[in-house]
Amino acid sequence: MIAASQTVLRELGKTGQRDLSAYDETFLEKSLEKRLAHLALPGAAEYLKFLEANPGEKEVFLDSLIVTYSEFFREPFTFAFLEKLALHQLIPNIQRAGRKEIRAWSAGCAAGQEAYSLAMVLDEVSTASESGITYRIFASDHCKTVLEAACAGSYEMHAIQNLRLSQFQAYLTGDHGQFIIIPRLREHVDFSFHDLVEDAAFCPPASIYGDFDLIFCSNLLMYYRTEVRQFILNRLAGCLSPEGYFFCSEAERAWVKQAGGFAEVTSFAPVFQHSSLRRNTGGIGR
Ligand SMILES: C[S@@+](CC[C@H](N)C(=O)[O-])C[C@H]1O[C@@H](n2cnc3c(N)ncnc32)[C@H](O)[C@@H]1O
Incomplete structure (x- = not known):
């Protein structure tokens, strides 16, 4: 994981709402990439600034880690x-x-x-x-x-x-x-x-x-x-x-x-x- 992403994830982990260290590293990175694409931000450094300016963003990111897709008779x-x-x-x-x-x-x-x-x-x-x-x-x-x-x-x-x-x-x-x-x-x-x-x-x-x-x-x-x-x-x-x-x-x-x-x-x-x-x-x- 690149250093800027690590800083972002450390920052997100500070909320105390959820222990981010429990999650798979690749999953966390992909979730961050998706969020950056959604916000049209070029990189983790810009996201860090976005986080500072938008206190509600931490919760939005943490919610994005709860994947609830399911199907009847899925397998x-x-x-x-x-x-x-x-x-x-x-x-x-x-x-x-x-x-x-x-x-x-x-x-x-x-x-x-x-x-x-x-x-x-x-x-x-x-x-x-x-x-x-x-x-x-x-x-x-x-x-x-x-x-x-x-x-x-x-x-x-x-x-x-x-x-x-x-x-x-x-x-x-x-x-x-x-x-x-x-x-x-x-x-x-x-x-x-x-x-x-x-x-x-x-x-x-x-x-x-x-x-x-x-x-x-x-x-x-x-x-x-x-x-x-x-x-x-x-x-x-x-x-x-x-x-x-x-x-x-x-x-x-x-x-x-x-x-x-x-x-x-x-x-x-x-x-x-x-x-x-x-x-x-x-x-x-x-
Ligand atoms: C991708 S869905 C899969 C649902 C269903 N089992 C299936 O295979 O279609 C994953 C579900 O697991 C739940 N989940 C993830 N981590 C959990 C945890 N630590 N304790 C309880 N539920 C959890 C999520 O909230 C989500 O509803």
């Missing part, structure tokens, strides 16, 4: 693996343990697209299995604005185009281009504020205790530096049930493999289980 192979393989292993295990509920966590849930996609699959599979097993999803984020949108569960037509027609008909109501998640599905999802980096609680406090059968943490690790990624992954591994599944994005698969703790379950989707379990039992879905 189709991941959801196919969940539907066709993982749940068929998990449900009998849950029944044998005398439990009644699949517990899932969408960590970094943005406006709820991932959590509701998960809810649709869990609803379809648990209904079809006639097992009597139900499901609860804890969905958390450190951005209050997206959590409000997630709770509202209201989406425009373009946002729901990855849904199957049967899912659209079963789980959404509305018209005129605005569609709302039906209350029956919404009731299975608890949205709450939780910061994976800062929060003292390991998992969303609403979940009471950890041990999730499914954890999704996708398109979030990529914004943090290696040590912070490792911290988050250790935290998530500590909350995953012994035979549970962990899902990240394809772009993050290599980091999860390197971090230890988790072992890959299949080559066609970024799905993991505890490495201790994979050593002992071999795998499915290869």
Whole structure:
């Protein structure tokens, strides 16, 4: 990183609102470049002057570090693996343990697209299995604005185009281009504020205790530096049930493999289980 950019980032880090040292250096540089382009400023030195003259700019820059883009069924192979393989292993295990509920966590849930996609699959599979097993999803984020949108569960037509027609008909109501998640599905999802980096609680406090059968943490690790990624992954591994599944994005698969703790379950989707379990039992879905 060039010296002028470092000075700018040091200056931005002084707000005390957020620890910039947690972020990946390349991500910080790219965010700064984008901001310079947006303001049509030639370089970091000019931005430093701009910062002095505009006290509100620090907040604008810090907000630009919260990337909340998401999609329903964002990684189709991941959801196919969940539907066709993982749940068929998990449900009998849950029944044998005398439990009644699949517990899932969408960590970094943005406006709820991932959590509701998960809810649709869990609803379809648990209904079809006639097992009597139900499901609860804890969905958390450190951005209050997206959590409000997630709770509202209201989406425009373009946002729901990855849904199957049967899912659209079963789980959404509305018209005129605005569609709302039906209350029956919404009731299975608890949205709450939780910061994976800062929060003292390991998992969303609403979940009471950890041990999730499914954890999704996708398109979030990529914004943090290696040590912070490792911290988050250790935290998530500590909350995953012994035979549970962990899902990240394809772009993050290599980091999860390197971090230890988790072992890959299949080559066609970024799905993991505890490495201790994979050593002992071999795998499915290869
Ligand atoms: C790019 S979105 C990805 C959303 C969804 N998981 C997906 O794959 O489509 C990343 C989300 O993670 C959230 N996030 C980033 N850092 C976080 C942290 N430390 N704790 C909780 N949420 C975080 C952001 O606010 C954002 O909503």
